[in-house]
Amino acid sequence: MARPTPLSGFPEWLPDGRIVEQHVLDVLRRTFELHGFAGIETRAVEPLEQLLRKGETSKEVYVLRRLQEDPDAPPERGGQLGLHFDLTVPFARYVLENAGHLAFPFRRYQIQKVWRGERPQDGRFREFVQADIDVVGAGSLPYHVEVEIPLVIAAVFRELQAIGLPPVRILVNNRKVAEGFYRGLGLEDVEGVLRSIDKLDKIGPAKVAALLVAETGASDEQAAACLELASISGADESVIDRVRDLAAARGAAHELLDEGLVELGALVRAAAERAPGVVVADLKIARGLDYYTGSVYETILVGHEQLGSICSGGRYDTLASDGANTYPGVGLSVGVSRLVSRLLSGGLVRATRSVPSAVLVAVTNEDQRHRSDAIADTLRARGIPVEVAPAAAKFGKQIRHADRRGIPFVWFPGEIDHDGVAGADQVKDIRSGEQVEVDAQVWAPAEDDLWPRAVAATP
Amino acid sequence: MARPTPLSGFPEWLPDGRIVEQHVLDVLRRTFELHGFAGIETRAVEPLEQLLRKGETSKEVYVLRRLQEDPDAPPERGGQLGLHFDLTVPFARYVLENAGHLAFPFRRYQIQKVWRGERPQDGRFREFVQADIDVVGAGSLPYHVEVEIPLVIAAVFRELQAIGLPPVRILVNNRKVAEGFYRGLGLEDVEGVLRSIDKLDKIGPAKVAALLVAETGASDEQAAACLELASISGADESVIDRVRDLAAARGAAHELLDEGLVELGALVRAAAERAPGVVVADLKIARGLDYYTGSVYETILVGHEQLGSICSGGRYDTLASDGANTYPGVGLSVGVSRLVSRLLSGGLVRATRSVPSAVLVAVTNEDQRHRSDAIADTLRARGIPVEVAPAAAKFGKQIRHADRRGIPFVWFPGEIDHDGVAGADQVKDIRSGEQVEVDAQVWAPAEDDLWPRAVAATP
Structure with a gap:
C-alpha cells in the first residue's frame, strides 16, 4: 500500500x-x-x-x-x-x-x-x-x-x-x-x-x-x-x-x-x-x-x-x-x-528521549548474545530499562544506534581472554564520553536518566 | 430513567x-x-x-x-x-x-x-x-x-x-x-x-x-x-x-x-x-x-x-x-x-480495597473542615492517598464510612481546648482498633496499606 x-x-x-x-x-x-x-x-x-x-x-x-x-x-x-x-x-x-x-x-x-x-x-x-x-x-x-x-x-x-x-x-x-x-x-x-x-x-x-x-x-x-x-x-x-x-x-x-x-x-x-x-x-x-x-x-x-x-x-x-x-x-x-x-x-x-531504555547493552558477537541478554536481565531485575543491541555490529555503529534514540548509556560486556575468563564490564555515558568499569549488580544511572521524562522545552 | x-x-x-x-x-x-x-x-x-x-x-x-x-x-x-x-x-x-x-x-x-x-x-x-x-x-x-x-x-x-x-x-x-x-x-x-x-x-x-x-x-x-x-x-x-x-x-x-x-x-x-x-x-x-x-x-x-x-x-x-x-x-x-x-x-x-484512600480524615464539625482539609493536603504532599469525611457526623458513623470502603485508617484532628489550643491528632487502625497520637508530617501507613493492591484471593 x-x-x-x-x-x-x-x-x-x-x-x-x-x-x-x-x-x-x-x-x-x-x-x-x-x-x-x-x-x-x-x-x-x-x-x-x-x-x-x-x-x-x-x-x-x-x-x-x-x-x-x-x-x-x-x-x-x-x-x-x-x-x-x-x-x-x-x-x-x-x-x-x-x-x-x-x-x-x-x-x-x-x-x-x-x-x-x-x-x-x-x-x-x-x-x-x-x-x-x-x-x-x-x-x-x-x-x-x-x-x-x-x-x-x-x-x-x-x-x-x-x-x-x-x-x-x-x-x-x-x-x-x-x-x-x-x-x-x-x-x-x-x-x-x-x-x-x-x-x-x-x-x-x-x-x-x-x-x-x-x-x-x-x-x-x-x-x-x-x-x-x-x-x-x-x-x-x-x-x-x-x-x-x-x-x-x-x-x-x-x-x-x-x-x-x-x-x-x-x-x-x-x-x-x-x-x-x-x-x-x-x-x-x-x-x-x-x-x-x-x-x-x-x-x-x-x-x-x-x-x-x-x-x-x-x-x-x-x-x-x-x-x-x-x-x-x-x-x-x-x-x-x-x-x-x-x-x-x-x-x-519535550521528552528527554523517545524510548524507555536507559541502557543499550552492546553485543560483542552473535555467539555471545546470551551474555548481553543476561546483563540486560540483571539490570531489569533492578528496575533499570534496558535493550540489547539488535546486531553485533562494530561498537561505533552500536553507539550510534543508542545515540539516535537518545539512550544515554552503552554497556560493553567484559572481553573474554585466551583462558576464557571474562574481564570487567564497562559502561559509557555517550553524552560525556566517559567510560568506566561497572558491575551489573551495583551500577545504576542517575535518577534523572533512569526513565524518559517530560521536561520544559528551552525555547 | x-x-x-x-x-x-x-x-x-x-x-x-x-x-x-x-x-x-x-x-x-x-x-x-x-x-x-x-x-x-x-x-x-x-x-x-x-x-x-x-x-x-x-x-x-x-x-x-x-x-x-x-x-x-x-x-x-x-x-x-x-x-x-x-x-x-x-x-x-x-x-x-x-x-x-x-x-x-x-x-x-x-x-x-x-x-x-x-x-x-x-x-x-x-x-x-x-x-x-x-x-x-x-x-x-x-x-x-x-x-x-x-x-x-x-x-x-x-x-x-x-x-x-x-x-x-x-x-x-x-x-x-x-x-x-x-x-x-x-x-x-x-x-x-x-x-x-x-x-x-x-x-x-x-x-x-x-x-x-x-x-x-x-x-x-x-x-x-x-x-x-x-x-x-x-x-x-x-x-x-x-x-x-x-x-x-x-x-x-x-x-x-x-x-x-x-x-x-x-x-x-x-x-x-x-x-x-x-x-x-x-x-x-x-x-x-x-x-x-x-x-x-x-x-x-x-x-x-x-x-x-x-x-x-x-x-x-x-x-x-x-x-x-x-x-x-x-x-x-x-x-x-x-x-x-x-x-x-x-x-x-481480589483488590485489598475499592478506593485509593489509605486514610479518611474525620471532620469534627463543619466549621473545622478546613483543619481536616489541611491535614489531608499535608499527607498527600507526602504521597499518601487521603479523603476527608463527607459530613461531620458522629465519629462512629465516620468510621463506618471508612469501613464500608476498606479504608484502613481514620484520622482525628486534635481537639481544641477552651484556650483555642489544638491537641495532638490521633489515627485509628480500624482493623485492630489501635489508636495512637500522630503528626501528619511524620506518620505513614505500612507499605502494604499505602495503595490498594491486587492480591491472590484465598479460596
Whole structure:
C-alpha cells in the first residue's frame, strides 16, 4: 500500500510525544488517587437513545453498525449503539446500573477517549482523551464538594507546571448568584439571559445588551445591570462584596443570590488559602446550555486563551435519576488531547528521549548474545530499562544506534581472554564520553536518566 | 430513567475489579518498558478498506457513520471508517505513515481497546483490551527477536503469578519446520495442511487425517506423518531431536525444515535458561489463517485451557510494505480483558480495597473542615492517598464510612481546648482498633496499606 496520510481530527503522537502525553496522564491519575478518587472505565458505546437524551449534541454522535448486519433483522437488545461523546452520560448510566454496589458519596475518576463527529479545527478533535472527576451523592451532596473539585484540578496543573505548562486560571461562578440576581432584577427568563451572557466573549457587550432586550424582554437598565454583574471578577472575597454592592445599587434582592454568594465566597476563601492565584471568581461564566445548578467552572491557559476552556464542569442537582432516587453530582473534565496537542505543537514540553531504555547493552558477537541478554536481565531485575543491541555490529555503529534514540548509556560486556575468563564490564555515558568499569549488580544511572521524562522545552 | 442493564459483550468492572485490571495494565506497561518498548496509541478508527485488506475478518467490523451525515454527500477524505478489530492493522499503518520519523528496528507496545461485532460468549467480547508488543525492522529483522518476544511475555506472567495468576504455558512452533516437513514429505498444499492441523483440538486426529486426505491430496502415510509431527511437544532441546528422527524415518528432508529446527532449537534453549518451564515447543501450533512466516506463539492458562489462547502472535515477513520498503515484524498480543475477566469471575484475584484512600480524615464539625482539609493536603504532599469525611457526623458513623470502603485508617484532628489550643491528632487502625497520637508530617501507613493492591484471593 502507498504511504498513508493522517486522518484530520484523529490525533496520534510519535513515541516522544506519547511520553509527554503519558506523563500528563500519570499526573492526572496520581493526583486523583491521592485525593481518594477511584478509577473506573466504561464501555465506548451507549444506546443511541441514551446519548440523545440531552438533545443538542445529536449532530456529534457516531453511530455503529456491524458490517455484515442484516438490515431486516430485528434490532439487538439495547437498540442502536453510538460512541460516547463525553464521560458524563456513561458515568450517569454506570451509577444507576451499579448503584447497589457503590458506596455514596462516590468519588470516581475516568480517563478515556471520546468521539464527536464535528468538523475538525485547531484544538477540536473527532477523537480525544478526557479526564473526568466527579463526586456523586445519593439524594444529597454537600456544598463543600464544589469547593474541593476545582482544588483537585488546581493540584494537577501545579504538578504540570513543573514540565512547562503555562499558568492556568480556573474561573468559577455560581448559577444561584446569576439566577438570584436576574430574578431580583425582575428578569424571569433566566436561561435566556444565561444564553446571551455566554456569548459575551464572542460578540461583545453591546450586542449582548441588544440580545437581552430583544430575547429576554429586559429593559436597557436591566441589560446594563446584567452586563455589570458579568464584568465582575477577582481572586479574593472582595469580589463577593462588589456583587452585593451592585445588587443593592440595582435593587436586585433575592434569597438565591444570598445563598449563591455565601457559597461562592466559601470557594474563593478556601482557594485563596489552598491554591493561591489559581482560582478566580468570574461572574460572566455561564456554561451555556448545560444543566448546572450551582458552581460552574472553566479553565484557561494563560497566554493561550484562544484555545478555549481546557477544563470545564460544575454541579448538577440531577446527574442521574431512576425515579426512586436522584443522584446529584459535581464534576470537572480535563481536555487532555487539547492540552497535550498544545504542549507539543507549541514546543512547550519535550521528552528527554523517545524510548524507555536507559541502557543499550552492546553485543560483542552473535555467539555471545546470551551474555548481553543476561546483563540486560540483571539490570531489569533492578528496575533499570534496558535493550540489547539488535546486531553485533562494530561498537561505533552500536553507539550510534543508542545515540539516535537518545539512550544515554552503552554497556560493553567484559572481553573474554585466551583462558576464557571474562574481564570487567564497562559502561559509557555517550553524552560525556566517559567510560568506566561497572558491575551489573551495583551500577545504576542517575535518577534523572533512569526513565524518559517530560521536561520544559528551552525555547 | 429506569435502571439500565449491562450490554452483553461490553464488559465493565466495579471499582475493585478495575483495581485488579489496572494492576495487570501496570505490570504490562512496566515490563514492556523495562525491555525498551516504547508506548504508542493509535486512533480507534481506520479506513474500512484498510480494515478489510485481510478479508476474513470483515464480518467482525463495526462501521461508523455520523448521525446527521447527509447520505447523498460525497464520502469524506479517508472514505468510510470502522473501529479497529486488532492493534496489528493500525500499527502497520502507523509504521508506514511515520517511517521517516522512527528508528528501526522499532520496538513498540500498545495497550488499547479493540472492537469486534461477534456474537458474545464466555471469554469473547465485543469490546476488549489488547496489549501488544512488536519489533519491526526495515528490510530485515534477525531471528533473535523471535526468541526475545515470548520471553518478555513470560516476564509479564511471572509478575502476575504474584497476584494469583495460574501458571502459563507459552506454546511455540515455527512455520518453517511445518512447511519444510510437509514439503519434504511431498505435500505442496502447505496452507491446506496447516488449516487442517489447526483443527486438531476441535475435531480430533481421526477427522484431521480424513481432512488431510480429502482436501490436500495426502496419502494415509503422509497424513499419519503430519499427525505424528503435530503430536510432538516438549520444553527442552530433545524435542528438536525427536522431529529430526521423525523426519529421517519418514524421509522428509528439506532445507526449510533444517533452518526451522535450528531456530526453534535456539528459542527452546534460551527459554529453558531464562524462563524455565514456561515455554514449550508444540509442533501442532499452526495459528490457522494468519500470515506468519516463522515462529508462532499461543499461550494457555494451566487449568483454564477452555478459555483459549490468552496471548498469541508470531513472525510476519511482511508486517507492512509501501512498495519501496518492506517491514518484517515479530509480535505478541495479550488478551487483557479475557484474562482479567477470568481472574475476577474465577475468584482468583481480589483488590485489598475499592478506593485509593489509605486514610479518611474525620471532620469534627463543619466549621473545622478546613483543619481536616489541611491535614489531608499535608499527607498527600507526602504521597499518601487521603479523603476527608463527607459530613461531620458522629465519629462512629465516620468510621463506618471508612469501613464500608476498606479504608484502613481514620484520622482525628486534635481537639481544641477552651484556650483555642489544638491537641495532638490521633489515627485509628480500624482493623485492630489501635489508636495512637500522630503528626501528619511524620506518620505513614505500612507499605502494604499505602495503595490498594491486587492480591491472590484465598479460596
